[in-house]
Amino acid sequence: MAETTKATKVTMAQALNTALRDALREDDRVLVFGEDVGPLGGVFRITDGLTRDFGEERCFDTPLAEAGIVGLAVGMAMGGFRPVVEMQFDAFAYPAFEQIASHVAKLRNRTRGRLTLPMVIRVPYAGGIGGVEHHCDSSEAYYAHTPGLKVVTPATAEDAYWLLRDAIADPDPVVFLEPKKLYWSREDTDLERRGALPFGRAAVRREGRDATVVAYGPSVPVALAAAEAAAAEGIELEVVDLRTIVPFDDETVTASVRRTGRCLVVQEAQGFAGVGAEIAARVQERCFHSLAAPVLRVAGFDIPYPPPKLEHAHLPGVDRILDAVDRLQFGDEPDTRHLLKGAVA
Amino acid sequence: MSVKSLRQTVQGLLPSLTPVRFVAEDGTPVAKPPAGYREPSVEALREAYRRMVLGRRFDTQATALTKQGRLAVYPSSRGQEACQIGAVLALRADDWLFPTYRDSVALVTRGIDPVEVLTLLRGDWHCGYDPAATRVAPQCTPLATQVLHAVGMAEAQRRKGEDGVAMALVGDGATSEGDFHEALNFAAVLRAPVVFFVQNNKYAISVPLARQTAAPALAYKGIGYGVRSEQVDGNDLVAVLAVLTDAVAHARAGHGPVLVEAHTYRMDAHTNADDATRYRDADEVERWGAADPLSRLEAHLRARGGLTDADAAAAREEAEALAADLRTRMNADTTADPMELFDHVYAEPTPQLREQRAQLAAELAETALTQED
Ligand SMILES: Cc1ncc(C[n+]2csc(CCOP(=O)(O)OP(=O)(O)O)c2C)c(N)n1
Ligand SMILES: [Mg+2]
Numbered sequence: 001m002a003e004t005t006k007a008t009k010v011t012m013a014q015a016l017n018t019a020l021r022d023a024l025r026e027d028d029r030v031l032v033f034g035e036d037v038g039p040l041g042g043v044f045r046i047t048d049g050l051t052r053d054f055g056e057e058r059c060f061d062t063p064l065a066e067a068g069i070v071g072l073a074v075g076m077a078m079g080g081f082r083p084v085v086e087m088q089f090d091a092f093a094y095p096a097f098e099q100i101a102s103h104v105a106k107l108r109n110r111t112r113g114r115l116t117l118p119m120v121i122r123v124p125y126a127g128g129i130g131g132v133e134h135h136c137d138s139s140e141a142y143y144a145h146t147p148g149l150k151v152v153t154p155a156t157a158e159d160a161y162w163l164l165r166d167a168i169a170d171p172d173p174v175v176f177l178e179p180k181k182l183y184w185s186r187e188d189t190d191l192e193r194r195g196a197l198p199f200g201r202a203a204v205r206r207e208g209r210d211a212t213v214v215a216y217g218p219s220v221p222v223a224l225a226a227a228e229a230a231a232a233e234g235i236e237l238e239v240v241d242l243r244t245i246v247p248f249d250d251e252t253v254t255a256s257v258r259r260t261g262r263c264l265v266v267q268e269a270q271g272f273a274g275v276g277a278e279i280a281a282r283v284q285e286r287c288f289h290s291l292a293a294p295v296l297r298v299a300g301f302d303i304p305y306p307p308p309k310l311e312h313a314h315l316p317g318v319d320r321i322l323d324a325v326d327r328l329q330f331g332d333e334p335d336t337r338h339l340l341k342g343a344v345a
Numbered sequence: 346m347s348v349k350s351l352r353q354t355v356q357g358l359l360p361s362l363t364p365v366r367f368v369a370e371d372g373t374p375v376a377k378p379p380a381g382y383r384e385p386s387v388e389a390l391r392e393a394y395r396r397m398v399l400g401r402r403f404d405t406q407a408t409a410l411t412k413q414g415r416l417a418v419y420p421s422s423r424g425q426e427a428c429q430i431g432a433v434l435a436l437r438a439d440d441w442l443f444p445t446y447r448d449s450v451a452l453v454t455r456g457i458d459p460v461e462v463l464t465l466l467r468g469d470w471h472c473g474y475d476p477a478a479t480r481v482a483p484q485c486t487p488l489a490t491q492v493l494h495a496v497g498m499a500e501a502q503r504r505k506g507e508d509g510v511a512m513a514l515v516g517d518g519a520t521s522e523g524d525f526h527e528a529l530n531f532a533a534v535l536r537a538p539v540v541f542f543v544q545n546n547k548y549a550i551s552v553p554l555a556r557q558t559a560a561p562a563l564a565y566k567g568i569g570y571g572v573r574s575e576q577v578d579g580n581d582l583v584a585v586l587a588v589l590t591d592a593v594a595h596a597r598a599g600h601g602p603v604l605v606e607a608h609t610y611r612m613d614a615h616t617n618a619d620d621a622t623r624y625r626d627a628d629e630v631e632r633w634g635a636a637d638p639l640s641r642l643e644a645h646l647r648a649r650g651g652l653t654d655a656d657a658a659a660a661r662e663e664a665e666a667l668a669a670d671l672r673t674r675m676n677a678d679t680t681a682d683p684m685e686l687f688d689h690v691y692a693e694p695t696p697q698l699r700e701q702r703a704q705l706a707a708e709l710a711e712t713a714l715t716q717e718d
């Protein structure tokens with residue numbers, strides 16, 4: 001008998017809220033705290049109604065201090081709780097970086113596993129919402145570069161739910177990056193039936209034979225739109241959504257690139273020393289003999305995040321991806337972009 | 346130290362038990378004027394009144410422009426004008442100000458072109474005015490980080506043998522950040538000529554003061570660091586100006602930093618994007634409406650014969666002209682230049698930035714071409 005599904009329209013924000021609710025309900029050790037997460041429900045309303053429904057003991061506002069929030073979470077996790085804390089915006093998490101880099105990431109290692117930190121740091125993340133300065137950083141590389149942290153970013157509402165549930169259940173600390181621009185995007189899904197892949201596995205969002213586009217979080221819908229446009233011109237792009245940056249799913253990415261022979265990596269973040277660089281390196285290390293062209297990165301520029309009116313020029317869009325597809329040497333043309341007028345002093 | 350001198354030291358650092366106040370809510374002078382502070386001259390109060398009328402009008406106009414989509418966001422300081430104006434009028438033009446996102450009215454009072462003040466919120470660039478020329482640091486969003494910068498600037502001025510003072514503006518919520526505490530400590534140890542001015546408007550977005558601190562008042566945060574502290578009725582311009590003038594003089598004279606907490610209230614939501622009904626009730630807002638700083642100063646000045654109907658009308662007229670000019674200039678579309686994105690990252694762009702600049706130029710040229718087709 002076919003299973004009945006109850007797929008309904010769900011936003012990523014609702015999916016995250018439901019994940020927090022279900023975790024709070026199922027596990028008394030789960031606590032939610034941060035700035036404005038109580039009666040307000042968070043500035044993005046991800047914790048909407050949690051204080052009302054689970055009480056102040058389970059979901060509460062702290063004094064305004066990110067180092068304090070994460071430091072408190074470390075102590076509470078040591079004491080047997082499972083804190084899920086919210087940083088209000090990506091760029092406002094930096095005061096907590098000391099706690100994250102020195103303690104959250106290292107406690108298991110320092111104590112040979114005698115102390116562990118099952119905690120989640122939720123971060124509204126990346127751009128595309130016209131935010132004024134400090135409201136749109138792509139900070140994934142700082143976290144991904146810090147051994148001991150798992151780093152997650154969902155691109156769909158379904159993944160937002162399951163990845164957050166997995167993150168909360170994980171024995172290790174997880175930095176959970178929520179693409180702000182996707183909070184309000186809707187999709188049909190039934191959150192009571194797991195359709196999502198296991199934690200740590202990348203998803204092939206679209207199959208294609210000509211080139212692999214690796215993306216994560218906010219770049220996934222852009223990559224899919226580019227694939228749609230490329231298909232109209234007869235080029236079939238395969239789109240891989242990483243879902244978890246750490247752990248990194250070499251297997252899925254490698255298998256795809258070996259099939260297609262070409263690879264593009266898309267990220268919103270500035271390109272230099274970014275996650276895309278890591279992916280490109282891993283792909284060429286593993287797929288060198290399958291590659292017909294260099295692995296290319298499509299990224300934001302190496303600039304501080306622009307003001308709202310210039311955001312569009314910075315963020316990789318469909319056109320920038322398609323330009324890169326053109327440079328994948330289908331006609332065996334070398335990449336001469338670095339010779340563009342003005343590129344050399 | 347003898348017990349007696351210890352007691353004197355402690356007393357000298359502690360704030361007065363209740364906020365310093367000269368004028369009651371209805372505009373009448375308090376029965377017993379606060380000891381140790383000089384009441385500002387009527388002339389100074391007249392000027393402050395004019396600035397408050399202008400500041401209030403600027404603020405409501407900015408809110409209106411936001412509703413019309415001309416600003417990405419606007420954090421209003423309506424209700425906090427006594428603080429915004431008092432802070433600036435207590436400073437000399439060569440003193441430095443380190444403001445937050447909430448302090449646009451202070452910047453306008455400082456004489457910065459209102460359009461340049463709003464560049465950040467209009468989304469054209471991160472800072473629209475020249476901080477070096479105006480001695481106003483870029484409005485700061487990462488909370489409390491600017492407080493340390495003010496200490497550093499004060500220390501720089503001291504070392505150069507200048508008698509300039511730096512004033513840091515900071516909110517009640519931001520006093521919970523580590524940087525705020527480090528700034529107080531550094532300033533006290535260095536005896537830096539800096540004034541920390543906390544606008545306690547009772548909320549950090551939705552979080553009320555009671556969840557922010559268990560101290561009897563934020564002004565008590567000074568004593569632990571050896572910083573002289575005071576608290577003031579932040580809706581009484583007369584008191585704010587008197588206390589801040591005294592604090593600035595203390596710092597300028599080389600006696601070290603001062604922390605001043607102003608008790609005020611954020612009449613509007615945190616920003617236009619916020620829904621304040623989720624966390625505070627209308628009664629509370631209404632009660633604070635009765636404590637309005639502008640009508641209080643007006644009543645006070647009128648009672649002292651320092652303000653006529655004609656003066657008030659003139660101030661209103663000037664404010665309307667400011668608002669009209671702001672509307673005209675803010676309603677003109679601006680075109681931010683994408684190429685500028687690469688100009689100010691380093692003194693000289695790196696080779697990679699040059700490459701990326703060329704790439705963007707090519708992308709934009711291509712887009713322009715396809716749009717022509
Ligand atoms: C380091 C940091 N964390 C969080 C934020 C987000 N945020 C912006 S304003 C604000 C509340 C600040 O309250 P308060 O200091 O009282 O100043 P007010 O807005 O009331 O003037 C918060 C949490 C921020 N800007 N910087
Ligand atoms: Mg406040």
